Amino acid sequence: MSPEEIRQEYEIIERTRRDPAAFGPLYEKYFDRIFNFIYTQTDDEEITADLCSQTFLIALDNVVKFEFRGVPVSAWFYKIASNEINKHYRKAKRQKVYSLEEVRLRELLSREEAGYTDEMLARLVNFMRDLPNEMLEVLQLRFFENKEFREIAFILDISESGAKMRTYRALDQLRKSFNVKIKYDGKE
Amino acid sequence: MARNDIKVRRKLIDDTTLQRHRNYALLLQQHERKKRSQRARRFFLYSLVVAVIVVLLLALVSYVLIRLERQREMKKSGSTHTVHAMLPNTNKSFVNL
Numbered sequence: 001m002s003p004e005e006i007r008q009e010y011e012i013i014e015r016t017r018r019d020p021a022a023f024g025p026l027y028e029k030y031f032d033r034i035f036n037f038i039y040t041q042t043d044d045e046e047i048t049a050d051l052c053s054q055t056f057l058i059a060l061d062n063v064v065k066f067e068f069r070g071v072p073v074s075a076w077f078y079k080i081a082s083n084e085i086n087k088h089y090r091k092a093k094r095q096k097v098y099s100l101e102e103v104r105l106r107e108l109l110s111r112e113e114a115g116y117t118d119e120m121l122a123r124l125v126n127f128m129r130d131l132p133n134e135m136l137e138v139l140q141l142r143f144f145e146n147k148e149f150r151e152i153a154f155i156l157d158i159s160e161s162g163a164k165m166r167t168y169r170a171l172d173q174l175r176k177s178f179n180v181k182i183k184y185d186g187k188e
Numbered sequence: 189m190a191r192n193d194i195k196v197r198r199k200l201i202d203d204t205t206l207q208r209h210r211n212y213a214l215l216l217q218q219h220e221r222k223k224r225s226q227r228a229r230r231f232f233l234y235s236l237v238v239a240v241i242v243v244l245l246l247a248l249v250s251y252v253l254i255r256l257e258r259q260r261e262m263k264k265s266g267s268t269h270t271v272h273a274m275l276p277n278t279n280k281s282f283v284n285l
Contacts, residue, residue, distance in 0.1 A: 020219055024212055031210050036201055043195055049209040053218070060219045097193045101200060121196065128194045136192060 001072045009073040016063045023060055030074050031056070034081050037145060041085045043099035051088060055081040075151040078141070082155055096133060100125075104144050120178070127177050135170040142167050 015022035034055055039048040058080050059066075066076065089096050105121060128136060137156060141147040147155070152163040 020216060023216075027212050027215065028210075032206050035206055035209065039201055043197075045205065045209075052209065053211075053215060056215055057218055057222070060215065061222060095191075095193050097195065099195045099197050102196050102198050103200070105196060125194045125196055129192055132191065 006070075006072050010068060013063060013066055013073060016060070020060060020063075023063070026073060027056055030077050033074065033145070034077050037078060038081055038085060040099055040101075040140065040144070041096065042088070043097045047088065051081065051084045054084055058084070069154060071151050071154045075147070075154045078145070078147070078151070079155045079157070082137070098128070098136060098140070100128075100144070108143055123178070127174065131170065131173070135166055135173075138163060138166040139170050 009026065012022060012026055016026075031052070035048060035052045038051045038055070039045070042048050042051065055077060059077055102121070105124060108124070128139075131139075134156070138152055141152045141155060142149075149160050149163045149167070152158075152167075153160040156163065158166075
């Protein structure tokens with residue numbers, strides 16, 4: 001996202017402080033992404049709809065407190081969504097569910113391996129089942145949501161170097177388990 | 189037991205599903221309702237605080253007034269006693285005179 005786009009979004013936030021109706025363009029722009037992000041971590045359409053509407057409501061209610069931190073406004077939405085998801089699981093006392101799109105998983109594997117098989121996918125899923133939650137979070141944000149480390153750090157409330165370290169560790173485990181080459185930044 | 193439950197889905201979320209849940213007008217309504225209830229709650233809390241302060245002030249003022257009144261009464265009763273003590277002397281002197 002270019003600095004110009006970030007600046008434009010901040011202008012919308014400034015306008016929203018005076019007139020809540022000005023929030024519309026941001027809602028329309030990010031609704032699908034936030035809905036998908038939440039759905040990936042709940043696998044339930046109704047819960048996702050509730051959490052998604054809650055996320056935007058919290059954003060709109062707290063727009064006055066919002067501070068510029070050099071990251072796109074979407075990172076703020078992801079952060080609220082992530083907190084709401086965690087709150088939901090704490091309340092429900094359930095094991096966290098990740099519902100990952102096969103296409104995305106295939107992309108992750110096909111980055112390195114031309115010979116992608118269903119067996120490899122099953123192994124990847126098994127591998128992910130035992131990954132600590134914080135590593136799955138960074139993998140999801142980095143590779144499925146294409147977020148920069150700065151944004152990941154903001155969303156997960158950790159330092160940028162912490163975000164890099166977590167990604168590196170997750171990828172290192174992936175490399176060892178699958179004996180594949182995966183670039184640190186996930187880009188080809 | 190595994191740490192996470194990982195599911196793989198082939199179907200992506202379609203536009204119809206997203207469209208069904210996207211409702212900006214409802215979001216604005218909820219925001220307005222929340223703001224109104226927050227304002228009402230704040231008003232109630234401020235009123236409560238003001239009422240408590242007023243009651244405390246009234247209690248303080250009445251306490252001070254009662255004490256002053258008591259002191260005045262005590263002074264008054266003290267001076268009456270002096271007058272009683274002096275009366276016989278005055279009478280006496282009057283008689284002597």
